[in-house]
Amino acid sequence: MSPGPGFLKRSRPRYGEGAIKVLLVAAALVSVLTTVGIVIALIPSAVDFFREVGFGEFITGTDWSPLFSPPHFGVLPLVTGTLMVTLIALVVAVPLGLGAAVYLSEYAHRRVRAFFKPMLEVLAGIPTVVYGFFALTAITPLLQDIWPVGDPPQVFNALSAGFVMGIMIIPTVASLAEDSMNAVPNDLRDGAYALGSSRMQVATRVVFPAALSGIVAAIVLGISRAIGETMIVAIAAGGRPNLSFNPLEGMQTMTAFIAAAGIGDLPTGSIGYRTIFAVGLLLFVMTLVMNLVSIRLVRKYREVYE
Amino acid sequence: MTPPPDSSGGTRIPQVTYHGAPSLAEPVFEVGSLSVFYGAHEAVRDVNMTIGRRQITAMIGPSGCGKSTMIRCFNRMNDLIPGARVVGKIRYHNEDLYGRDVDPIEVRRRIGMVFQKPNPFPKSIYDNIAYGPRVGGFKGNLDDLVEETLTHAALWDEVKDKLKTSALALSGGQQQRLCIARTIAVKPEVILMDEPCSALDPIATMKIEDLMEQLAQEFTIIVVTHNMQQAARVSDRTAFFTADVDDKGERHGRLVEYDETERIFSNPSNQRTEDYISGRFG
16 A cells, blocks of 8 residues: 655654754854954954054064153064964963873873863963963072072062973863874774884874874964963063063063953043053954964865875 | 693694694694683683694684684783783794783784784875784885885886875785785794774775785784685685684684685584585574
């Protein structure tokens, strides 16, 4: 007996399906719209700022004292402060983070990994203000005590802020890089072992290149966190803009300036107030450029395994 | 079956009954009372066999009979599996393969392996071949070695114009031949092949089989295969494994019969072998 016509029609209504999709799209849109909203919010005040201060003066000036009179709007001291602290953080976080990732992915016993990885991620959950005071009250005095040659670090200095920031981003780098190495198929490891590779050779010559895109993403995320980190630098690196390449001196970063100016008593619409937006926009552009560059680098060097 | 006698050198008499003299080659491996455990589970039980030099030895048998486990013992790939443990002896040119001071890396440079699924590195064709020599500290002209190796593996004409392109752009059959080439680039003595054609179409399979026969002039080859025709076509000797199920429902692989391929397929002495090759079981 053949079924009647139209027997392939939907047999019972599926409400919910459409509503769920709308909700999910909304969830995805929140972060995109927020980003767009931030840029839109930054631009008008930043444009007002650049009407009064030349872009050339802003980007090449070496004196940052927007709230003094006469004011100076050279952002370079903040940029070098940011880059200095970030660089120190990376010097700490990249080798240690990737080392931890290689260990957990390629060397550690399953049970060791099951213990260490959550521990590592706990480190990422410590509030940054705690790290900041750790830098100021533990690392800086320690550095001052053990400093072997020349003048010891100042009370506020880029070195201990950067160092502690590096410790802070180790879990980010290690965890993401480990995920990416762990995702490399075991087939490739077997193939490499069968050719007489040592564990180290398998890790560095096969797994690492295959996982490169994830590893770079991990580092980029670490850099982004370092550039954007505010609390540690505000507490431990000091609040004085300082165009210097000496990490033992205090220096202000872009984020620390924004925080300090933002919680101050600047009248809305004043030039001092608008500097916040100009610096914020520059920070945004810097992170964006870094992301774009790293995407290109990854495309060029990664080894796609599937 | 009795285990082979301990060391004491000299020519060894193979422990499994041989019916024909011609294929009695110089032994490369002598396996004595070998069992493999995964944790507490005994996956392969009490295997005794001798592998002859420059022969193709096929291992056949139903799924779960331990033949892949068995082949991974010959280059100590089982070391990499957590919980795997080997009991008994494998002698490789009279050296105990599982001896205390044996370096598995040295073992694997002499005993290469090709896997079920082609697994070229996500690198260029050139770098795939050069990988083994590089990690082994090869000093010499890599370009020449790559060309020589690819020619040897009958792949040179197909890939000579695209050595710098990714190996993953090759077809599955070419990838597998590249993996064979990659293996012979380190100049091993033995090549282990764990179902090398199971992911390939019949034409690619045929090319691999041709290559195997050609390589058998210089290399000792052990091949695990699901395909009995393949065993019949390429191998000199065939080992038939099967699985015994114990009262707890666990499967234990064991070697049932090991003989010249021709005899295994025409006149096996064991009923289970005959059932398997005639398709009545497995």
